[in-house]
Amino acid sequence: MNVTSKFDIIVVGAGPAGCASAYLLAKAGFKVLVLERGRGAGSKELWGGKAYAQPLREVWPELDKEAPIHRWVSKERFSLVWGERALTIEYKLGRKVAFTTYLTELVNWMARKAENAGAIIVDEVRVDEIVVKEGRVLGVKSGGDTVYADAVIDAEGVNRLLLEKLGLVEKLNPDHIALGVKEVLSLNPNLIEERFMLGKDEGLAWFVTGDVTLGLPGGGFIYTMRDSISIGLVLPIGPAAKAAEAGLLKEHVSSLVEAFRLHPYFRNLWREADVIEYGGRMTIEAGLKLMPRKLYMNGLLVVGDAAGFLVNTGYTIRGVDTAVTSGKLAAEALIEAFNNGGPTEENLKSYEEKVKKSYIYRELKNHSSIGDVMSDPFFFQKLPQVAIRAASKLFEADYEEPKLIRSFLDAAREEDVSSLKIIYKLGRVVGKL
Amino acid sequence: MSSQASRLKVIKLGELLQRSIWDVDEERHIEVLKQEGLRVKALILLCPMGCYSLAGDKLIMSYEGCVECGTCRVLSGSDQIRWEYPKSGRGIQYRYM
Amino acid sequence: MRIAVGIKWVPNTQAVRFDPETGTLIRKGIPSIVNPHDLPAIEMALRLRDAVGGEVIAFTMAPPPAVKGLELALGMGVDRAILITDRVFAGADTLATSYVLANAISKVEREYGKVDLVVFGQETIDSSTAHIPGQVASWLDWPYVYYVKDIQVLGDGRIRVVRELEDYIEEYEIELPAVLGIAVRALKPRPVSLYNKLRAKLNKDTIVVWGNSELKLDPRCVGLKGSPTIVAKTIDMPEVPRKKEVYKPRDPRDAARWIVSKIVEDEKLRELLVKKLWGG
Numbered sequence: 001m002n003v004t005s006k007f008d009i010i011v012v013g014a015g016p017a018g019c020a021s022a023y024l025l026a027k028a029g030f031k032v033l034v035l036e037r038g039r040g041a042g043s044k045e046l047w048g049g050k051a052y053a054q055p056l057r058e059v060w061p062e063l064d065k066e067a068p069i070h071r072w073v074s075k076e077r078f079s080l081v082w083g084e085r086a087l088t089i090e091y092k093l094g095r096k097v098a099f100t101t102y103l104t105e106l107v108n109w110m111a112r113k114a115e116n117a118g119a120i121i122v123d124e125v126r127v128d129e130i131v132v133k134e135g136r137v138l139g140v141k142s143g144g145d146t147v148y149a150d151a152v153i154d155a156e157g158v159n160r161l162l163l164e165k166l167g168l169v170e171k172l173n174p175d176h177i178a179l180g181v182k183e184v185l186s187l188n189p190n191l192i193e194e195r196f197m198l199g200k201d202e203g204l205a206w207f208v209t210g211d212v213t214l215g216l217p218g219g220g221f222i223y224t225m226r227d228s229i230s231i232g233l234v235l236p237i238g239p240a241a242k243a244a245e246a247g248l249l250k251e252h253v254s255s256l257v258e259a260f261r262l263h264p265y266f267r268n269l270w271r272e273a274d275v276i277e278y279g280g281r282m283t284i285e286a287g288l289k290l291m292p293r294k295l296y297m298n299g300l301l302v303v304g305d306a307a308g309f310l311v312n313t314g315y316t317i318r319g320v321d322t323a324v325t326s327g328k329l330a331a332e333a334l335i336e337a338f339n340n341g342g343p344t345e346e347n348l349k350s351y352e353e354k355v356k357k358s359y360i361y362r363e364l365k366n367h368s369s370i371g372d373v374m375s376d377p378f379f380f381q382k383l384p385q386v387a388i389r390a391a392s393k394l395f396e397a398d399y400e401e402p403k404l405i406r407s408f409l410d411a412a413r414e415e416d417v418s419s420l421k422i423i424y425k426l427g428r429v430v431g432k433l
Numbered sequence: 434m435s436s437q438a439s440r441l442k443v444i445k446l447g448e449l450l451q452r453s454i455w456d457v458d459e460e461r462h463i464e465v466l467k468q469e470g471l472r473v474k475a476l477i478l479l480c481p482m483g484c485y486s487l488a489g490d491k492l493i494m495s496y497e498g499c500v501e502c503g504t505c506r507v508l509s510g511s512d513q514i515r516w517e518y519p520k521s522g523r524g525i526q527y528r529y530m
Numbered sequence: 531m532r533i534a535v536g537i538k539w540v541p542n543t544q545a546v547r548f549d550p551e552t553g554t555l556i557r558k559g560i561p562s563i564v565n566p567h568d569l570p571a572i573e574m575a576l577r578l579r580d581a582v583g584g585e586v587i588a589f590t591m592a593p594p595p596a597v598k599g600l601e602l603a604l605g606m607g608v609d610r611a612i613l614i615t616d617r618v619f620a621g622a623d624t625l626a627t628s629y630v631l632a633n634a635i636s637k638v639e640r641e642y643g644k645v646d647l648v649v650f651g652q653e654t655i656d657s658s659t660a661h662i663p664g665q666v667a668s669w670l671d672w673p674y675v676y677y678v679k680d681i682q683v684l685g686d687g688r689i690r691v692v693r694e695l696e697d698y699i700e701e702y703e704i705e706l707p708a709v710l711g712i713a714v715r716a717l718k719p720r721p722v723s724l725y726n727k728l729r730a731k732l733n734k735d736t737i738v739v740w741g742n743s744e745l746k747l748d749p750r751c752v753g754l755k756g757s758p759t760i761v762a763k764t765i766d767m768p769e770v771p772r773k774k775e776v777y778k779p780r781d782p783r784d785a786a787r788w789i790v791s792k793i794v795e796d797e798k799l800r801e802l803l804v805k806k807l808w809g810g
């Protein structure tokens with residue numbers, strides 16, 4: 001084979017979606033080329049920290065034994081913080097549902113699986129263009145070099161330079177996108193287990209809302225890794241940019257993350273920990289709104305974040321399992337298409353049908369109105385204040401403790417919000433979560 | 434023991450950037466083409482790596498610390514900012530993310 | 531023309547951080563890269579090949595992960611690459627390193643034919659001795675020019691090389707084969723290209739690995755054993771917090787006086803300078 005020979009399939013992007021497709025297609029005997037702009041797969045990846053295992057096992061049944069799993073999530077925590085006060089709920093899981101790890105590591109593993117299955121992975125190469133002629137995708141171009149294939153899988157992630165160029169999607173709307181800013185804190189595993197009350201190999205996932213985002217839409221996350229803790233904030237870009245322009249956000253985002261690390265409620269969990277890495281990446285706020293007009297065209301399939309397949313429930317981000325699942329569905333659709341005469345537009349339609357029948361699409365639909373919650377300042381300002389005030393009435397009574405309902409009604413009155421409005425809004429949000 | 438010492442001190446952005454690793458290209462991959470209409474305040478506060486700053490009234494973009502997140506691209510028009518990924522695998526090299 | 535280009539796989543020192551808590555350098559988890567100053571040397575070799583034909587061979591003495599670095603060189607357009615790796619080569623100082631590299635060049639000549647030119651970078655970012663190119667030239671007994679900015683092939687087995695120094699330019703005409711050290715930033719390196727990278731991936735034999743069973747060098751002359759250099763003492767320079775003050779006098783002599791007075795008045799700075807200049 002030489003460089004001008006044609007491949008069966010070219011995958012753009014060695015992220016979770018691209019690797020899953022490449023692995024399954026290579027395993028099925030296709031000539032697969034994966035092009036990745038980073039140095040080694042995973043070097044451009046950043047996430048919160050928790051992957052749902054079952055969808056991944058469907059592609060790699062050996063996941064539990066082989067994948068670089070740091071800790072199995074045994075506890076989920078939720079906290080509402082405002083000022084000096086905090087309200088926390090914790091749930092102890094009964095089985096191994098999700099695990100924590102570095103996405104850089106996980107993706108590197110996925111890429112090795114694809115490579116061992118026979119896919120050719122070429123890194124350090126940025127694809128500049130998907131080559132189309134008369135409505136048919138012929139291959140991809142990087143610099144002056146074009147490589148041809150019967151089909152191209154676009155797995156470029158959320159920042160869709162190629163799909164935009166192709167005219168398949170619009171430029172991203174800041175209201176549909178969030179910015180994640182993250183720190184990794186190195187900490188001795190024994191200290192992690194002691195402080196978070198975890199067994200060996202057990203992990204914790206923690207979602208935080210309240211004034212860690214200065215009342216802006218969004219929230220904070222904490223994940224325990226093997227010997228580090230990942231913390232960070234996710235801020236929808238639209239509202240954050242408006243707040244910056246209106247003078248409501250005065251500090252740089254990194255100061256918000258630092259304030260989170262140094263927050264009195266959390267800081268003693270990692271007081272000795274050194275920040276070993278700092279970075280940021282975009283994620284999807286409203287998945288359905290990002291979905292391309294079509295998930296396929298003659299010779300092209302779109303998978304993962306690039307297709308908007310990320311379920312943002314407001315308290316968890318599920319993008320990796322959905323990316324892997326869409327990658328799997330794309331591989332299945334392609335294999336069928338090749339058996340039926342080739343990856344024509346007609347033959348690739350089955351991909352979209354498969355997606356619409358899968359849990360990804362149901363989940364996206366299910367959580368599609370979370371965007372309304374995420375863009376409503378009420379949920380990030382008034383509501384946490386009322387809740388914290390109510391809790392303070394319950395727990396900070398020197399003599400007489402009010403009844404639950406009384407403390408809530410008083411808190412609402414003192415914060416100058418009607419309790420009916422709260423109940424109405426809460427009713428709506430519960431329906432959406 | 435020194436490793437037990439508290440590290441609960443604010444780390445300034447400049448120092449935070451020291452914690453991550455880049456292989457910086459000689460060639461810039463992001464460039465401000467036209468400042469008019471740019472959401473300057475948002476860019477300065479939201480670019481997680483502080484790549485945007487003002488020198489007087491002029492917006493300066495330092496591409497060296499960019500993590501290629503795309504935020505500035507989403508906040509700007511393509512006639513205002515030229516935005517590409519770095520070539521040859523250069524740019525940010527995440528390790529523990 | 532057959533051109534060999536030496537590259538070194540170095541830790542990305544930009545990322546090496548000083549831990550004030552423990553007083554040591556934090557090197558853990560620092561990925562390695564091709565020594566950035568070697569990229570102009572690769573570029574120089576490729577331009578010469580593109581102009582007069584022939585092949586470019588990249589070689590490095592390094593542990594196995596350096597294959598990634600050779601892949602980058604192949605991606606830029608180098609024709610083949612050699613990884614020189616063996617446990618007995620470990621712990622080498624510049625003398626033992628250059629001995630292995632020079633012998634590798636001789637083996638290249640035996641395997642692939644006469645080598646006309648060996649190019650190196652100016653220095654490395656992790657040791658910066660700039661010893662290697664000169665030492666390799668000595669072992670081979672070939673002429674050596676350092677700090678080269680430009681090369682012209684004259685066609686009669688000679689080349690003209692241009693060195694650009696601080697206030698003058700030198701031109702040498704030298705006979706091939708020769709060894710050259712290419713100046714930092716002499717040329718802008720080309721990016722990795724899809725075809726080159728793909729070609730390297732598809733042809734597994736573009737990278738060969740040589741250990742000492744191939745080079746057959748006396749184990750006493752390589753690695754730690756072949757390294758006479760001893761590190762007598764290392765001094766970690768304390769981190770100096772930066773301060774910014776702006777003084778804009780009209781007369782530059784006032785600026786000089788101002789700077790001197792700053793140094794004289796600031797006890798910490800004074801101590802530091804004394805330490806730096808006279809080792810305490």
Ligand SMILES: Cc1cc2nc3c(=O)[nH]c(=O)nc-3n(C[C@H](O)[C@H](O)[C@H](O)COP(=O)(O)OP(=O)(O)OC[C@H]3O[C@@H](n4cnc5c(N)ncnc54)[C@H](O)[C@@H]3O)c2cc1C
Pocket residue numbers: 012013014015016017018035036037038042044045046047048049050051052103125126127128155156157158161162179180181234281282283303304305306310317318319320321323
């Ligand atoms: C702050 C944050 C927290 C998150 N938390 C979680 C979480 O806890 N759990 C979870 O499941 N998900 C989480 N996600 C989402 C998850 O990371 C993504 O959904 C997932 O990575 C998407 O996978 P993908 O393969 O579609 O795209 P990506 O992972 O983005 O991969 C795309 C790949 O393509 C490459 N590429 C892009 N353009 C080109 C080009 N032109 N040429 C060559 N290569 C190219 C990129 O370098 C990259 O390797 C989070 C995301 C963020 C930002």
Ligand SMILES: Cc1cc2nc3c(=O)[nH]c(=O)nc-3n(C[C@H](O)[C@H](O)[C@H](O)COP(=O)(O)OP(=O)(O)OC[C@H]3O[C@@H](n4cnc5c(N)ncnc54)[C@H](O)[C@@H]3O)c2cc1C
Pocket residue numbers: 536537538539565567568571589590591592620621622623624625627628631649650651652653654656657658659660661662663759760761
């Ligand atoms: C006092 C001292 C003690 C040392 N002790 C040890 C030790 O115990 N263990 C140890 O591992 N190292 C040790 N080193 C480091 C090692 O000797 C040098 O890193 C190595 O010999 C290359 O020297 P340099 O980095 O200064 O290269 P320079 O001479 O500055 O490099 C110039 C050019 O030579 C080429 N080049 C350099 N190295 C290679 C290579 N390996 N392969 C191909 N081309 C190359 C590159 O083109 C480079 O740009 C020591 C160095 C010194 C100064």
Ligand code: SF4
Pocket residue numbers: 463479480481482483484485498499500501502503504505506
């Ligand atoms: S891409 Fe992200 S990190 Fe880079 S300059 Fe834009 S906002 Fe900053």
